[in-house]
Amino acid sequence: MELDDQAYKRIVQLCKEGDTFVEMGQLAAAIESYTAALDLVPLPKNDWETSTWIYSALGDAYFYMKDYENAKNQFYHALNCPDGVSNPFLLLRLGESLYECGDLEKAKEYLLRAYLLEGYKIFFNEEDQYFKLILDLI
Template sequence: MEINENAHDQIVQLCKQGDTLFDKGQTDKAIESYTAALDLVPLPKSEWDTSTWIYTAIGDTYFHNGDYEMAKNNFFNALNCPDGISNPFILLRLGESLFECEELDKAKEYLLRAYMLEGYKIFFTEDDKYIGLIIDMI
């Protein structure tokens, strides 16, 4: 089952627009673009590859906005979409969001999963506090 071509083209365009807005620091407008793209994905959204990357983009934007609760919610949604559970970036950002929400036991779980898939390199550009949470476990 595939999303029809017209809807797919609109989704791609809205996500590109969201990426551009994010890069310009217009994160609220980026979230609007990503959400509009997500609205075009058929139900149940968790069955579509497209949803994996849209939820990830929304979650990452909320993370950069400092809205860690919304980031966490979107990363959990992405995790439940195709290949989400094996995506190291989703696991990393989910762990970081949980850390910021002071859910440290859950944060450890997802940060450790990201580490197991990608190793230390996934943490290179991240704040040291995140790797510090799991350093005694690796």
């Protein structure tokens, strides 16, 4: 399925706006832009590729705000969208969010999935504790 051109252009515009807000450290404004973009996606939202990257962007913004519970929820939504289960970044951030929420067993599962898809390089710019959690599994 494809979105109509007008809706798609508006979604892309709102997401770019959100990305700019993230770069400027204005995370609450970024979340507003991403949420507005998501509101333009028809139901069921998990049927659309655009939802995968919007939910991921929302999760990432919440992650940077250290609102790990909301981050985790957004990444779970993204996981259920097209190509979500094969997106290493999404798996990494979901694992990190779960770690920060104290669910270490689930965190291991998703961090290991990210590692299996991308190898150690996906952990290069991340805090050491996330990779250390799966070290004995690899």
